[in-house]
Amino acid sequence: MTHIHFIVNPISGKGKHDLTESYIKTFFPATQYEVTVHLTQRKRHAIELTKLALDQGASIIVACGGDGTIHEVATELVGKSVRFGIVPVGSGNGLASNLSIPKEIDKALELIRKQKVIAMDVGSLNGAYFFSNMGFGIDATIIEQYEKSGKRKLGSYIRAALNSAQQYKAKQMRVTYNGHTKNVNPLLLFISNSNEMGYSMSLTPKASLTDGLLDYLMVPKIGILKQLTFGLYVLVKKTEKFRRTDYVQTSKIEVEILNSPKNGVQIDGEYYEYDTHLFTIEVIQKSLQVIC
Incomplete structure (x- = not known):
């Protein structure tokens, strides 16, 4: 059983995305995946939710939002074996684009299901x-x-x-x-x-x-x-x-x-x-x- 936690910023992209828990679960059969969805409520909340997901044994943590949400989630996963996924629903989406992650939500979710992983470099500024x-x-x-x-x-x-x-x-x-x-x-x-x-x-x-x-x-x-x-x-x-x-x-x-x-x-x-x-x-x- 694969444990996937989605951390969703509900106001990314003006809140027009369809990332509800019921929609996400249609892509991940319950016989193979245990899916948990968290909604952010404020800046830096995604950091707290990522720590919670790690404590709950997540094997994949997915940031659903813009560059700010992606940054907050990824920060907690550096140096860990937990896989990091992205569903880009923000405005800029620079990192997602560089990783060839599609802007279409359904295609991004399908990509996460396939679980093709690369080991990516990370920059450090005074830690x-x-x-x-x-x-x-x-x-x-x-x-x-x-x-x-x-x-x-x-x-x-x-x-x-x-x-x-x-x-x-x-x-x-x-x-x-x-x-x-x-x-x-x-x-x-x-x-x-x-x-x-x-x-x-x-x-x-x-x-x-x-x-x-x-x-x-x-x-x-x-x-x-x-x-x-x-x-x-x-x-x-x-x-x-x-x-x-x-x-x-x-x-x-x-x-x-x-x-x-x-x-x-x-x-x-x-x-x-x-x-x-x-x-x-x-x-x-x-x-x-x-x-x-």
């Missing part, structure tokens, strides 16, 4: 996990403004990006990787495990979830016209060709943010503040058993 990407530059400012808008739509993201382009103030940073140390003044300092951010956009199209490396992309502070030019490179997924770009694949990056004791960071599309200026980012190879 906190990320699965898609994280960043210290303008992307963190964009996410901060995007969250303040209260609307999880592509249009809201674009408005946040345009506002951030006008208001962003770069911070001096010292970056070390592969034995080299550089002082940088970045518009964008982006570190990725995945080749997609969501909404089919990518800053690191060469990134892989299984290569044991992180993709580091730094774009220095540039004028608005060059920012627009960089945006075109993003659209055609050729960011590493932009002449001002510093791009490398590596397993560990150290970042010191100078003259700034408190700093905002985006992690998997969520904004966090840290009371430190020192950050260590590294990859934990093949540490998440994900169904894809």
Whole structure:
């Protein structure tokens, strides 16, 4: 008997999905599966529900929601043998897309039933996990403004990006990787495990979830016209060709943010503040058993 726990965010995708307990159970015969469905009620509730599912002996735990729900559930499964499934019903769905998990709910549930598993790399920022990407530059400012808008739509993201382009103030940073140390003044300092951010956009199209490396992309502070030019490179997924770009694949990056004791960071599309200026980012190879 396979014990599957579904952790469902009922308001993901504006709450328009059909992920009821009765619907989910139609895909998993009771003779083979024991299915439990949990509904999240608040931010970080999925973490508590994942711990509960582990205590109850789950062999598969499925995150049904957007990037935030997926991040919360996956965080508790790093380094464990419990398999991780995704039903993407959020707005961005970057990690699910990179894993070739379909947006159609019925197809995603069928995929979970087949249980094809890969061992996926996970990123670590001062011990906190990320699965898609994280960043210290303008992307963190964009996410901060995007969250303040209260609307999880592509249009809201674009408005946040345009506002951030006008208001962003770069911070001096010292970056070390592969034995080299550089002082940088970045518009964008982006570190990725995945080749997609969501909404089919990518800053690191060469990134892989299984290569044991992180993709580091730094774009220095540039004028608005060059920012627009960089945006075109993003659209055609050729960011590493932009002449001002510093791009490398590596397993560990150290970042010191100078003259700034408190700093905002985006992690998997969520904004966090840290009371430190020192950050260590590294990859934990093949540490998440994900169904894809």
